[in-house]
Amino acid sequence: xxxxxxxxxxxxxxxxxxxxxxxxxxxxxxxxxxxxxxxxxxxxxxxxxxxxxxxxxxxxxxxxxxxxxxxxxxxxxxxxxxxxxxxxxxxxxxxxxxxxxxxxxxxxxxxxxxxxxxxxxxxxxxxxxxxxxxxxxxxxxxxxxxxxxxxxxxxxxxxxxxxxxxxxxxxxxxxxxxxxxxxxxxxxxxxxxxxxxxxxxxxxxxxxxxxxxxxxxxxxxxxxxxxxxxxxxxxxxxxxxxxxxxxxxxxxxxxxxxxxxxxxxxxxxxxxxxxxxxxxxxxxxxxxxxxxxxxxxxxxxxxxxxxxxx
Numbered sequence: 001x002x003x004x005x006x007x008x009x010x011x012x013x014x015x016x017x018x019x020x021x022x023x024x025x026x027x028x029x030x031x032x033x034x035x036x037x038x039x040x041x042x043x044x045x046x047x048x049x050x051x052x053x054x055x056x057x058x059x060x061x062x063x064x065x066x067x068x069x070x071x072x073x074x075x076x077x078x079x080x081x082x083x084x085x086x087x088x089x090x091x092x093x094x095x096x097x098x099x100x101x102x103x104x105x106x107x108x109x110x111x112x113x114x115x116x117x118x119x120x121x122x123x124x125x126x127x128x129x130x131x132x133x134x135x136x137x138x139x140x141x142x143x144x145x146x147x148x149x150x151x152x153x154x155x156x157x158x159x160x161x162x163x164x165x166x167x168x169x170x171x172x173x174x175x176x177x178x179x180x181x182x183x184x185x186x187x188x189x190x191x192x193x194x195x196x197x198x199x200x201x202x203x204x205x206x207x208x209x210x211x212x213x214x215x216x217x218x219x220x221x222x223x224x225x226x227x228x229x230x231x232x233x234x235x236x237x238x239x240x241x242x243x244x245x246x247x248x249x250x251x252x253x254x255x256x257x258x259x260x261x262x263x264x265x266x267x268x269x270x271x272x273x274x275x276x277x278x279x280x281x282x283x284x285x286x287x288x289x290x291x292x293x294x295x296x297x298x299x300x301x302x303x304x305x306x307x308x309x310x
Contacts, residue, residue, distance in 0.1 A: 009189065009208065009232040009233055009234035010230045010232065010233045010234070011233070011234055011236045012209070012233050012234065012235050012236060012270050012273070012274045013236055014307075014308055017270070017271060017274060017308050018308060018309075020267060020270070020271075021309055022059070022258065022261065022263060022267075022271065022305065022309055023261050023262040023263060025059065026061075028061070029061030029062055030061055030062070031061065032059055032060055032061030032062075032260065032261050033060055033061055033062070033111035033112065033259075033260030033261050033262060034060065034061060034062035034063070034064070034106075034109065034110050034111050034112075034260060035052075035055040035060045035062070035063050035064070035110065035111070035112045035113075035114060035253075035256045035257055035260045036063075036064045036065075036066065036103070036106045036107065036110040036112070036113050036114070037051050037052050037055070037063070037064070037065045037066065037114045037115075037117065037253070037256070038066045038087075038095070038103070038113070038114070038115045038116075038128070039051065039065075039066075039067065039095070039114070039115065039116055039117040039118040039119050039148075040065075040067035040068055040071060040075075040095070040117070040118035040119070041068060041089075041092075041093050041094050041095065041118055041119060041120040041121075042068055042070050042071060042089065042092070042093020042094075043093060043120065044118035044120055045067060045068075045071040045074065045075055045118060046118070046246065047117035047118030047148070047246065047249045048065050048067050048075065048117050048118050048249075049065075049075055049078055049079055050117070050246045050249040050250050050253065050294055050295060050298070051114060051117040051147075051249040051250065051252055051253030051256070052065050052079055052082050052253060053079060053250075053253065053295070053298045054249070054250045054251075054252075054253030054254040054257060054297070054298040054301065055112075055114070055253040055254065055256050055257030055260070056081060056082070056257065057254070057257070057298040057299065057301040057302055058253070058254045058255075058256075058257030058258045058261075058272065058275070058301055058305075059257060059258070059261050059302075059305070060112075060256070060257035060258075060260040060261060061260070061261075062083075063079075063081065063082040063083070064082065064083040064084070064085060064103075064106045064110070065079070065082050065083070065084050065085070066084075066085045066087055066102075066103055066106075067084065067085075067086065067087065067095075067118075068086065068087060068088075068089035068093055068094070068095055069086035069087060069088065069089060070086075070089060070093055072084050072085070072086030073086075083106075085102055085103060085106070087099040087100075087102065087103075090121075090124070092121070094119070094120055094121040094124050095119060095121075095124060095125075095128060096121070096124035096125075096127050096128055097124075097127045097128045097130070097131035100128075100131055100132065100135070100137070103137075104137055107132075107137040107138050107139065108137060108138075108139050109139055110138075110139055110142050110260075111139070111141070111142055111143070111259070111260040111261075111262075112142060112143045112144075112145060112256040112257070112259045112260040113138055113139075113142050113143070113144050113145065113256075114145040114146075114147065114252055114253065114256040115128070115129065115132070115144070115145070115146055115147075115150045116146055116147035116148040116149055116150030116151065116252065117147055117148055117248075117249040117252060117253070118148070118249070119148060119149040119150065120149065121149070122149050122152050122153065125149040125150055125152070125153050126153035126156060126157065129146075129150060129153050129154075129157055130157060130160065133157065133160050133161070133163060133164065134160075136163065138163075138164075142167070143167050143168075143169055143256070143259045143260075143265055143268070144164050144167055144168050144169070145168075145169045145170075145171065145252055145255055145256045145259070146168065146169070146170050146171070147170075147171045147248060147249070147252040148176075148248065148249075148252075151170060151171075151172050151176045151179065151180060152176065152179050154170075154180060154199065155179065155180065155182060158198075158199075161199065161200075165199070165200035165201075166200050166212075167265065168199055168200065168201035168202070169201060169202045169203075169204070169255055169256075169259065169265050169268065169269055170195065170199065170201045170202070170203045170204070170205075171203075171204050171205070171248060171251055171252045171255065172195070172203065172205050173205065173206060173248065174188060174205065174206055177191055177192060177195055177203075177205050178191075180195050180198070180199070181194060181195060181198070188205070188206065188208060189208060189232065192205045192208045192210045192232075193210045193231070193232060195210070196210040196211055196212045196231075197212050197213060199212075200212045202265040202266050202268075202269045203269075204251065204255065204269045204272070204273045207234060207235040207238060207273065207277070208232065208233070208234055208235075209232070209233040209234075209235070209266065209269045209270050209273055210231060210232050210233075211231050211265070211266045211269075212231075213231065233266075233270050235273050235274055235277050237274070237277045237278055237281050238276070238277025238278070238280050238281065239277075239280045239281060239283075239284040239289050240289060240290070241280055241283070241284055241288075241289050241290045241291070241292055242276070242277065242280045244292070244293065244294055245294060246293075246294030246295065247276075247294045247297065249294065250276060250294050250295075250297045250298050251272060251273065251276045253298070254272040254275055254276055254298070254301060255268045255269055255272035255273075256268075257272075258271050258272050275300075275301050275304050275305065276297060278300075278304050279296075279297040279298075279300035279301060279304060280292070280297065282300050282304070283296055283297070283300065
């Protein structure tokens, strides 16, 4: 099917975001939604910590992290604001489909499910996603945010994705976008739009955000009217220092946290991608364009949201 490529992407500027405000904070944590993150491995627990911290910094009310049993206690201590569930792991410390019954309650009530940060076995990750699709335990209203190895599994699961189409948010880098398309990326704008169409997903990739043709109206959620008839946005800020280990985990977590609060998928991706880049700007002005850490990005999010929502 030919893909219609927008001639121009809409710039994501502070004025655009102020015209597309985030949902009100609400009265308690329950009104700001819940995020469930499934990820990590014995050697990469920090990815889930980064994503979970970003989800809370973005304003999500509740967070549960599902990780290998060998690192569950350490993560519970590192982020005491979250619930942590340990899942069975293989001898190498990697997660697969086992133990999902332990998450049945959380899967059934979460507002955003993030899968991928820190997962380190592509085949097992594919089995994990297949099990989630097969048992239908994910809440019918939840957005499904996929990152890292969870993206690499999608081409093999494409014929089983119908239950999730229309509520997927994908956060690939250009290499992962190529995996999703089964070829090298030639024109990032065109290819991001193609990923969005092919998987019926909102896509955030290296400063571009696309939503699929016929997807949600850009301003149809609690976040206000928003820009109408827009399918491609471009982030207008951000430093090269974002190319650091863990940065993508922060982005995925921030988007999941915003989506849990009641935004649309496109609004969460545009706001999250802008905040992620603006946080890098702020750190670069203090520390220099290189050398700041991914963990420091999340701490900038609340002040940036306050400035944009006033």
